[in-house]
Amino acid sequence: MVSDANVRRIPRESLERHHPKGTAMRQEAPAVEIGLNAAIVAVLDNEPVVLVVREDGNGAQDSLPSGPFSPLKHRTFEGGLRTWVSDQTGIELGYVEQLYSFGDRGRHAQPDDEMPHVVSVGYLALTDAGQIEDSQRGSWRSWYHYFPWEDWRKGRPAILEAEIIPRLREWAERPQQTAEPARPIARQDRVRMCFAIDGAAWDEEKVLDRYELLYEAGLVEEARRDGREAALAWAPTPRLGAMMRFDHRRILATAIGRTRAKIKYRPVIFELMPPEFTLFELQRTVEAILGPHLHKQNFRRLVEGAGLVEPTGEMKTRTGGRPAKLYRFRKEVLLERPAPGVRVKPGRV
Amino acid sequence: MVSDANVRRIPRESLERHHPKGTAMRQEAPAVEIGLNAAIVAVLDNEPVVLVVREDGNGAQDSLPSGPFSPLKHRTFEGGLRTWVSDQTGIELGYVEQLYSFGDRGRHAQPDDEMPHVVSVGYLALTDAGQIEDSQRGSWRSWYHYFPWEDWRKGRPAILEAEIIPRLREWAERPQQTAEPARPIARQDRVRMCFAIDGAAWDEEKVLDRYELLYEAGLVEEARRDGREAALAWAPTPRLGAMMRFDHRRILATAIGRTRAKIKYRPVIFELMPPEFTLFELQRTVEAILGPHLHKQNFRRLVEGAGLVEPTGEMKTRTGGRPAKLYRFRKEVLLERPAPGVRVKPGRV
DNA sequence: CTACATATGCTCGCATTGAGCATTAAATGG
DNA sequence: CCATTTAATGCTCAATGCGAGCATATGTAG
Numbered sequence: 001m002v003s004d005a006n007v008r009r010i011p012r013e014s015l016e017r018h019h020p021k022g023t024a025m026r027q028e029a030p031a032v033e034i035g036l037n038a039a040i041v042a043v044l045d046n047e048p049v050v051l052v053v054r055e056d057g058n059g060a061q062d063s064l065p066s067g068p069f070s071p072l073k074h075r076t077f078e079g080g081l082r083t084w085v086s087d088q089t090g091i092e093l094g095y096v097e098q099l100y101s102f103g104d105r106g107r108h109a110q111p112d113d114e115m116p117h118v119v120s121v122g123y124l125a126l127t128d129a130g131q132i133e134d135s136q137r138g139s140w141r142s143w144y145h146y147f148p149w150e151d152w153r154k155g156r157p158a159i160l161e162a163e164i165i166p167r168l169r170e171w172a173e174r175p176q177q178t179a180e181p182a183r184p185i186a187r188q189d190r191v192r193m194c195f196a197i198d199g200a201a202w203d204e205e206k207v208l209d210r211y212e213l214l215y216e217a218g219l220v221e222e223a224r225r226d227g228r229e230a231a232l233a234w235a236p237t238p239r240l241g242a243m244m245r246f247d248h249r250r251i252l253a254t255a256i257g258r259t260r261a262k263i264k265y266r267p268v269i270f271e272l273m274p275p276e277f278t279l280f281e282l283q284r285t286v287e288a289i290l291g292p293h294l295h296k297q298n299f300r301r302l303v304e305g306a307g308l309v310e311p312t313g314e315m316k317t318r319t320g321g322r323p324a325k326l327y328r329f330r331k332e333v334l335l336e337r338p339a340p341g342v343r344v345k346p347g348r349v
Numbered sequence: 350m351v352s353d354a355n356v357r358r359i360p361r362e363s364l365e366r367h368h369p370k371g372t373a374m375r376q377e378a379p380a381v382e383i384g385l386n387a388a389i390v391a392v393l394d395n396e397p398v399v400l401v402v403r404e405d406g407n408g409a410q411d412s413l414p415s416g417p418f419s420p421l422k423h424r425t426f427e428g429g430l431r432t433w434v435s436d437q438t439g440i441e442l443g444y445v446e447q448l449y450s451f452g453d454r455g456r457h458a459q460p461d462d463e464m465p466h467v468v469s470v471g472y473l474a475l476t477d478a479g480q481i482e483d484s485q486r487g488s489w490r491s492w493y494h495y496f497p498w499e500d501w502r503k504g505r506p507a508i509l510e511a512e513i514i515p516r517l518r519e520w521a522e523r524p525q526q527t528a529e530p531a532r533p534i535a536r537q538d539r540v541r542m543c544f545a546i547d548g549a550a551w552d553e554e555k556v557l558d559r560y561e562l563l564y565e566a567g568l569v570e571e572a573r574r575d576g577r578e579a580a581l582a583w584a585p586t587p588r589l590g591a592m593m594r595f596d597h598r599r600i601l602a603t604a605i606g607r608t609r610a611k612i613k614y615r616p617v618i619f620e621l622m623p624p625e626f627t628l629f630e631l632q633r634t635v636e637a638i639l640g641p642h643l644h645k646q647n648f649r650r651l652v653e654g655a656g657l658v659e660p661t662g663e664m665k666t667r668t669g670g671r672p673a674k675l676y677r678f679r680k681e682v683l684l685e686r687p688a689p690g691v692r693v694k695p696g697r698v
Numbered sequence: 699c700t701a702c703a704t705a706t707g708c709t710c711g712c713a714t715t716g717a718g719c720a721t722t723a724a725a726t727g728g
Numbered sequence: 729c730c731a732t733t734t735a736a737t738g739c740t741c742a743a744t745g746c747g748a749g750c751a752t753a754t755g756t757a758g
Contacts, residue, residue: 031380032381032382032383032418032420033381034381034383034468069381069452069468071381071452071466074452075453076452076453077450077452077468078452080452098449098450100447101426101447101450101470103418103420103423103425103426103427103429104424104425117420119383119418119426121450185683185684189683189684192684193683193684193687200684201687203687203688205687206687278736279736279737280735280736295715295716295717295718296735296736296737297717297718297736297737297738297739298715298716298717300736300737301715302715317724317725318724318725319724319725319734319735319736320724320725320733320734320735321723321724321725321733321734321735321736322722322723322724322725322734322735322736322737323723323724323735323736324735324736324737325736325737334534334542335534335538335541335542335549338542338550338552338554338555339552627705628705628706629704629705644746644747644748644749645704645705645706646705646706646707646708646748646749647746647747647748649705649706649707650746651746666755666756667755667756668703668704668705668755668756669702669703669704669755669756669757670702670703670704670705670754670755670756671703671704671705671706671753671754671755671756672704672705672754672755673704673705673706673755674705674706
């Protein structure tokens, strides 16, 4: 099928370009710095929160805990990240996963010999509310503070119809810049799919797509800060969520989307729970992440039936009604099923 | 809920450490180079293949097309990757997605002031067989050449029982090094879940987990090359799949796992198909990626029912049997459903 | 013409899942 | 102490999804 006759060599100089053996290369590759960034998520009183650090002074922006990767001090990205977070916030992270690497952190920043180019590696960390007391510095803010249009807990957020959709429709109808690369999907359709208009369903996982669309359309402050053309074309627009430093809001958007997706097929929801909990508390936590749309009895059936939890034998009495059984995460489920998670269906409202 | 009283400032020096304003930082951060690597996948005669470049000389290893990211020349990682691939192989990539960033490319390489530390950003690219003619350099190899234990097309691969499982069992029972970090899952259980023994089901998406396990156990050549302790503990072991340069086999493992996962919820399978195809050809392509386990009639029902394809009106006659209708990908499905894909169930054998 | 290989249509039964009804058990206010 | 309120929990039912198999259609190879 794949004959060896097909094996052709690539020219020597091409090989050397990508596998530098000497130091000549060093001059060619300008300084690059790798920024490690953590979106540390917890659920506090049914509110999904993220740990941010704040600068003082004017125009203060929130940042995610972060620091540069140093190959001399850090054996791995994740190790470096844990060190930075511990130093900056006093938190020892538990569950951590890599999200994405962004090559264009200060997107429109011009290349510059003085300042190193910084790329961002984003991480998601999940922690339970008990851990929160350990946070020495930094503050926990609702992630909906940065993404109000993602908050469907009281139904479809008003900001969508009031501010976002009309401007996006206008933007979609603007004559396109020729510079824009040929997109497989037209602006109109992207708006429709991302923001659930004209009959499309809201997909709670498309957090990054929505943010990127708003950025492209120049409707988030970061776009203006970065000097995006589309942003300058608008008359003053209302603030859509709080800005963050650098590309940190983009990283947070990735984190939210990943969290929402992941709890459906991996038992990561329990990283956000205390060791013992009632099924309704578990449901409230899932709903804080995804939006409230779960049928209580079916949720119970789902979670128990999947073997995700087991009763501790204890009861919780101060529930406001009948006492509830306490449960704990059943770790053995990891050994039984390939993809255990809270398999709630996508595409609800 | 999240009161502002919670807002505490982080110490100034901590901020400056992670948001360097001046150039003093430059000395602190050693040179880091970012390697962009592409696993370019196609399906050729029902064989999943990946594009590799080969060096000549002794101990030749296959590499993925790759090159360093240069912020001066490349606006984004993906742009840089496309440039390198085009230069090295003559291929203009279509579908591309980022896989993962590895901070420890030459895992056990010691930090060194002379050579820059290289981190790898891996990408997955999918292309259809028609594009293959355009490949000027490099060769297409079955991805099972590098991962023979992933090839379930003729049933459970013999290499599992013959070579892999016995050694993994032995490794799992070895006294653990104290240096090993406390793992949430014991070696025994990791082996069991990854390689589907003792009743566990084979999860075709866990390609990376399996490779990492073999690496940790010292059973792949890369582990020996990198001087891993576990590798040196073995008497000579059989070669388990072909080695690749640097961490390229790890990137390819990630690519295979991602491809297998992704075709189930995004219509990326069509990136691997010619513009027109029969349903059986489509099924064969899915099976080349996942393993052969699909019920023909149900596959047809699934694909047609999901609106993933539409008939072209043409027929294909040289099928070996009754002529088959030709279909094409129905792009509108992207505008109709949030997660269209070939939703075959996980956990089959 | 016949055997064969594939394409395609259809049915049946089980498992999953959405939705709702009914009952139980504590806390609370009179 | 009782009635009311608020949850927790048990159960049913219908719609749908999905695995499996039967049956038939229509080419090609010999």
